[in-house]
Amino acid sequence: MNPSRYPSQPSRRRRLVWAPLLIAALIALFQYMRSERFVNPETGRAARLALSEDQEASLGLQSYREVLSTSQVVEEGPEFAMVARVARRLAAVTGDAARKFDWQVSLVQDDKANAFCLPGGKIVVFTGILPVTRTEAGLAAVMGHEMAHATSRHGSQRMLQGQLASTLTQGAQASLMLGEMDPKQKIMVMAAIGAGAKYGVLLPFSRDHEIEADDIGLLYMARAGYDPREAVGFWERMSETTGGHPPEFLSTHPSHGTRIERLTA
Numbered sequence: 001m002n003p004s005r006y007p008s009q010p011s012r013r014r015r016l017v018w019a020p021l022l023i024a025a026l027i028a029l030f031q032y033m034r035s036e037r038f039v040n041p042e043t044g045r046a047a048r049l050a051l052s053e054d055q056e057a058s059l060g061l062q063s064y065r066e067v068l069s070t071s072q073v074v075e076e077g078p079e080f081a082m083v084a085r086v087a088r089r090l091a092a093v094t095g096d097a098a099r100k101f102d103w104q105v106s107l108v109q110d111d112k113a114n115a116f117c118l119p120g121g122k123i124v125v126f127t128g129i130l131p132v133t134r135t136e137a138g139l140a141a142v143m144g145h146e147m148a149h150a151t152s153r154h155g156s157q158r159m160l161q162g163q164l165a166s167t168l169t170q171g172a173q174a175s176l177m178l179g180e181m182d183p184k185q186k187i188m189v190m191a192a193i194g195a196g197a198k199y200g201v202l203l204p205f206s207r208d209h210e211i212e213a214d215d216i217g218l219l220y221m222a223r224a225g226y227d228p229r230e231a232v233g234f235w236e237r238m239s240e241t242t243g244g245h246p247p248e249f250l251s252t253h254p255s256h257g258t259r260i261e262r263l264t265a
Contacts, residue, residue: 024171028164035160040152041096042216049153050160053100056153057120064104064122072109074127083107083125086140086224090147091121093223097151113241117146119155132237137221137230144217144224145231152216154209 035048051059074080087105091098101121110126117123123143133139149155218228 020174021168021171024167024174027171028167031160031163031167038153038157040212040216042148042152042219043212045212047153047157048160049156050163051156053153056156057100057102060119060122060150063118064106064124067108067124068106071106071124074107074109079127079130080107082136082139083143086136086143087123089224089226090140090144090220093220094147094151098147101150113238115142115146117143117150119150119153121147121150123147132241133234134237135230137226138234138237140221140224140226141217141228141231141234144220144226145213146217147220148213148216149209152209152212154213157209158206 032048035050036052037046038049039046084105087103091101091103094101098121103121103123105123105125107125107127111128112126113129113132115123115125115129123146125139125143129142130139133142214231218231221228221231
């Protein structure tokens with residue numbers, strides 16, 4: 001009998017250690033390949049999506065109804081009229097990316113300086129952001145940015161990125177558990193893997209989406225007849241309002257300073 005023909009115990013163990021990571025990589029590849037490919041008509045950037053357009057619209061409508069059911073909705077007055085007017089003008093210039101959207105907008109009585117647009121074109125503006133926007137063009141800067149997130153299908157992109165990162169992280173952690181490392185070291189390495197996925201992949205992708213939404217939002221503003229330079233003034237006021245901002249590498253959003261520099265350029 002030739003012993004070299006049979007793998008040694010350490011060799012078999014090494015293969016066993018790497019098996020979970022290999023399996024996870026194959027699963028992630030399958031998830032990626034079966035996902036829908038989307039090309040942003042405004043930027044030409046290609047991306048992969050976790051959800052179909054109909055699935056996004058259904059989830060967006062569900063979330064919209066949930067928000068309104070627990071909020072004080074403003075349905076009349078000059079502020080409501082301005083929000084509705086800006087939404088109408090911007091929606092008219094969103095082009096092919098929103099051809100299936102059923103645009104709806106609501107103004108909610110809330111002191112938070114916030115606004116968002118859900119998949120499928122459901123827009124919510126909080127009254128707390130109006131003192132910061134100040135003008136109709138300032139409001140258009142905010143709403144154009146949020147509408148660009150929806151037309152660019154950023155939520156579905158982030159969902160797929162999260163799924164892929166989770167699959168690969170679980171595979172790496174399983175491989176690590178099968179290794180012979182000290183338990184305390186394993187915990188430290190697993191924490192590092194999770195942090196690496198978050199700060200090295202997920203947050204940078206989110207910041208890329210913010211930048212893309214800024215750029216497309218400016219296009220929407222200009223097409224709708226608003227001065228896109230008003231976006232710079234809005235973010236300067238927002239920076240003053242919110243005060244400190246977390247380090248850029250820890251945030252899903254670019255710092256206010258970075259954003260202002262890019263918009264000015």
